[in-house]
Amino acid sequence: MKRLLLAAALSLATALPAMAQTVVIVRHAEKADASADPVLSEAGQARAQALAAELADDHPVIILTSPLQRTRLTAAPTAEHHSVTPEAIALNGGVQAHLAEIVARVQAQPEDATILIVGHSNTVPLIARALGYPDAADMPECEYDRMTTLHLLGGGRAHAIVSRYGEPTTC
Template sequence: MKRLLLAAAVSLLTAGLAMAQTVVLVRHAEKADASADPALSEAGQARAQALAEALADMHPVLVLTSPLQRTRLTAAPTAQYHSARLEAVSLEDGGAAHVAATVARVRALPADAAVLIVGHSNTVPLIARALGYAEAADMPECEYDRMTTLHLMGDGTHGEVSRYGTPTAC
């Protein structure tokens, strides 16, 4: 009887996870310089490849970025690997509007969709919080290796933080 109850519980948990949106949030990789819209440095290009490798089993249907090239260049290897559409969310109306538009785009997707969001140190934590992950910590300017994975489910948002690529030291 205990085995039957355990099997039923595992089945319910698995079914619930199958209907969860999975959202992975990362900051863009290392910049080549301090200009307004820099490309990626050599280390940043390596990190973009490491991101694609880390997400090889994810199968995102959509990759959201800001319009700045460092976010698009960071996301490109993952989007190409999965043949996922890469979509830039405008920054024209400011950070709060960008966060709201990004969250609205995620919420408009099917309940079991997987999404990669590549943002900035000042937008990634705000997007995570707006998606219901209140534990999202602010991100220092020197941090490039944080990966926040969220599961958006009917009973709320569950998240975890991991690292990918070469560790960054702040």
């Protein structure tokens, strides 16, 4: 009986990610300068390409960014590869309104959807927490290579995998 229960539990555990929404959250790639709305540096352009390569076998049904061009430029190669038009979520209502809109857009997607979100160092951890990963670490200003992949399990819970992509950043 224990073997049967263990087999059922393992089967359910391996099936859950396939039935759950997958949300990939990254910070925008390296910026060219410290201006208010900079483009990507050469390293940032390479990281945007690395993101597209990392997600080549996935198919995001929606890509969410902020309206700032560094997030849109980071998402562009992935969007082009998958023929998805990124959607910019406004920042003018403040961070809480931005988070609420992102959560609403994610919740509106099908159960088996893959979603890419490109944010900022101050929003990436907040987005992960809002989607059910309370242990999301704050992000230092010098970190660009963190990729948080959430499998949303319902009930405000998520299974998280934190990985790195592209060239390592050093802080």
